[in-house]
Amino acid sequence: MKRKETAPPMLGSNGFRYKEQFGVIVLCKDEAEHKAVYERLKAEGYKCRVVRV
Template sequence: MPDKATPKPLGANGFKYREQFGVIVVCKDEAEHKAAYERLKAQGYKCKVVRV
């Protein structure tokens, strides 16, 4: 079993990968987008706004 105190080496380009999980919510318009963001933030989720 690996020692958790020993840090994992960085990749060849120096990038340290950290696994993350996310959910994408597709909204019908900007108003729904804002409401969904505010509702998730109020529930304690860490959110990032993306518009494509």
């Protein structure tokens, strides 16, 4: 059986190992919607991070 080749880990100039990630940004009209969207996505099993700008 042939072994699947994988790309070597990407290293930055400082030696940091980069791990590719994907995300989605949801723009909310206010803090209440922000909380509701976060809670809904979390309940659906998504890994979420809260950001306020």
